[in-house]
Amino acid sequence: MTHDHDLVLRPTEAQTAAALNPPAGRNGGDLVVETLAGLGATTVFGLPGQHALGMFDALRRSSLSYVGLRVENNAGFAADAYGRITGEVAPLLLSTGPGALMSLAALQESAAASAPVLAIGSQVPTAGLGGGRHGYLHELRDQQASFRDVVKSVHTARTQSQIPSAIAAAWESALTAPHGPVWVEIPQDVLLAPTTLPVVTAMDATPHEVVPRPELTAVAAHLLSGAARPAIIAGGGVVRSDASGKLLALAEKLNAPVVTTFGGKGAFPWEHPLSLQSWLEDRHTTDFLQSADVLLVVGSGLGELSSNYHTFAPRGRVIQIEADAGKLESNHPALGIHADARLALSALLETVDEREDDTAAASVRTVLDRVRARIAAQELTLEQQVLASVREALPDDAPSFWDMTILAYWAWSAFDARHPNTMHSAQGAGGLGYGFPAALGAAAADPTRPVLAVSGDGGAMYSIAELATARQYDLPVTWLIVDDGGYGILREYMQDTFGEATATELSRPDFVALAESFGVPAVRTTPQSLAEDLAKSLTEPGPSVVVLPAVLRMFAPTHL
Numbered sequence: 001m002t003h004d005h006d007l008v009l010r011p012t013e014a015q016t017a018a019a020l021n022p023p024a025g026r027n028g029g030d031l032v033v034e035t036l037a038g039l040g041a042t043t044v045f046g047l048p049g050q051h052a053l054g055m056f057d058a059l060r061r062s063s064l065s066y067v068g069l070r071v072e073n074n075a076g077f078a079a080d081a082y083g084r085i086t087g088e089v090a091p092l093l094l095s096t097g098p099g100a101l102m103s104l105a106a107l108q109e110s111a112a113a114s115a116p117v118l119a120i121g122s123q124v125p126t127a128g129l130g131g132g133r134h135g136y137l138h139e140l141r142d143q144q145a146s147f148r149d150v151v152k153s154v155h156t157a158r159t160q161s162q163i164p165s166a167i168a169a170a171w172e173s174a175l176t177a178p179h180g181p182v183w184v185e186i187p188q189d190v191l192l193a194p195t196t197l198p199v200v201t202a203m204d205a206t207p208h209e210v211v212p213r214p215e216l217t218a219v220a221a222h223l224l225s226g227a228a229r230p231a232i233i234a235g236g237g238v239v240r241s242d243a244s245g246k247l248l249a250l251a252e253k254l255n256a257p258v259v260t261t262f263g264g265k266g267a268f269p270w271e272h273p274l275s276l277q278s279w280l281e282d283r284h285t286t287d288f289l290q291s292a293d294v295l296l297v298v299g300s301g302l303g304e305l306s307s308n309y310h311t312f313a314p315r316g317r318v319i320q321i322e323a324d325a326g327k328l329e330s331n332h333p334a335l336g337i338h339a340d341a342r343l344a345l346s347a348l349l350e351t352v353d354e355r356e357d358d359t360a361a362a363s364v365r366t367v368l369d370r371v372r373a374r375i376a377a378q379e380l381t382l383e384q385q386v387l388a389s390v391r392e393a394l395p396d397d398a399p400s401f402w403d404m405t406i407l408a409y410w411a412w413s414a415f416d417a418r419h420p421n422t423m424h425s426a427q428g429a430g431g432l433g434y435g436f437p438a439a440l441g442a443a444a445a446d447p448t449r450p451v452l453a454v455s456g457d458g459g460a461m462y463s464i465a466e467l468a469t470a471r472q473y474d475l476p477v478t479w480l481i482v483d484d485g486g487y488g489i490l491r492e493y494m495q496d497t498f499g500e501a502t503a504t505e506l507s508r509p510d511f512v513a514l515a516e517s518f519g520v521p522a523v524r525t526t527p528q529s530l531a532e533d534l535a536k537s538l539t540e541p542g543p544s545v546v547v548l549p550a551v552l553r554m555f556a557p558t559h560l
Contacts, residue, residue: 020198022199023199027057027191028160035163044093045444046066047072048095051095051187051188052095052121054122069440069466073104075103075437077106077441078438081441081445088116107151109428109429112428118170153169155169160197166186213337214347228293229291229293231288234260234268234299235299237264237300238298250349255357259278279413284374297321299322305412320334321344383407396418396419401435405459406553408454433459438453440466440475452477458488458506464514467543468518476543479515481545490504
């Protein structure tokens with residue numbers, strides 16, 4: 001009896017001939033890049049190092065495009081953004097020891113934001129593995145242990161024949177919901193040794209779908225259909241699963257107000273009558289969500305920021321749809337549905353009853369009016385003007401990447417992303433230096449449209465070296481640096497808490513002159529000319545820098 005899969009696996013005569021006569025001059029690094037290409041990769045990020053040279057040598061024999069950054073952490077941020085924008089695996093090639101460890105902060109952000117990054121690092125020669133102190137350069141007793149708490153999965157290839165399978169397993173892990181970073185390591189001698197193994201051809205590493213259990217979606221649909229005051233919190237899982245259309249249809253069918261988390265920006269139309277926008281750090285929004293008799297949470301773990309710093313205490317029934325099983329009911333009791341957001345929303349959309357409610361849109365307007373009145377009472381005209389200027393200058397479909405800076409904190413709540421998957425920040429792990437290198441990764445994914453990066457002067461200094469990368473690859477990234485002479489948000493926190501700020505003031509360079517020294521055009525702007533200067537920079541080819549000297553303030557918190 002012949003099975004279909006037997007026919008698929010039988011090589012053709014041409015494949016057999018090619019396998020028996022592999023090209024000369026290949027090494028273990030070629031197996032790495034051939035596997036990546038066979039899995040569908042087109043672009044890789046990274047930074048070479050002594051133990052990893054076998055991989056980088058192989059790049060010149062491959063069709064992969066390489067984007068090299070100046071610091072491993074920044075290379076990780078670039079890969080993170082590439083994965084977010086494309087939804088595809090972003091390979092990240094790294095060296096051993098210090099080079100590998102420098103990527104950890106970026107991989108933590110990818111883990112928190114569910115970005116599919118495939119980090120492939122080298123290792124000391126095979127003889128040095130196992131925890132002994134052999135004295136190899138870059139040697140760690142257990143390099144994997146440094147990554148195991150950060151990434152989704154860890155994989156090792158100790159022989160050349162293990163390389164394709166290890167990378168394919170890691171690829172599948174990275175793309176299985178929830179997406180996330182994975183780690184593969186390969187010893188130096190394995191990468192450098194000549195190989196007679198056949199060229200790696202197309203490989204299948206199809207991720208597993210996380211399908212909702214039908215008995216749970218049936219209960220959820222019953223609860224939502226009978227709700228008197230339903231509401232929806234839409235998180236980043238809606239964006240990552242491309243479920244914005246399903247969310248809109250479900251919200252309209254239920255007449256349910258929707259608030260998007262900071263990671264879910266763009267998941268729901270900002271100006272829709274049912275849109276509560278993203279004012280999660282406002283007590284008026286928190287109170288409204290608490291009053292819902294049935295609250296549907298999709299693609300969010302209701303963490304610190306999404307719960308107004310854990311002051312949110314729902315009084316009604318909570319339904320939580322989440323692809324990360326560890327986040328289910330981790331903060332609030334709920335009907336937990338472990339599923340990809342798109343699949344679960346599709347099931348609900350097919351089974352909920354249409355719900356009439358003439359009051360929902362009016363309730364949304366009331367909440368937003370109260371939010372705006374609270375902000376208006378704080379005399380924050382400059383901050384709102386600056387954010388409005390950014391929105392005016394940025395094309396609707398242009399992606400933006402925001403560092404941990406006061407303007408970004410405003411944007412989380414107040415910026416209209418207009419399209420799903422266009423606004424991204426480092427709010428997952430909260431590390432500095434994300435904005436600019438991430439924007440470079442997005443520009444590498446699609447160099448046909450401009451990309452905006454937003455940083456403060458403190459965060460900008462983390463990634464200033466990447467101006468060289470932007471110039472080298474001529475990437476269309478405009479970098480807005482809001483220069484307030486220090487770590488502005490930490491200054492505010494310390495002044496509010498202790499009455500005085502310590503260690504927050506910074507001596508910084510002339511950012512315009514510094515950018516120009518890299519061959520990157522730059523301009524110093526004002527709040528009044530920001531929209532015009534930013535729009536001009538965004539329309540010009542290649543990289544550019546816009547520096548705004550300004551001290552911005554945050555709106556008052558409501559969770560204290």
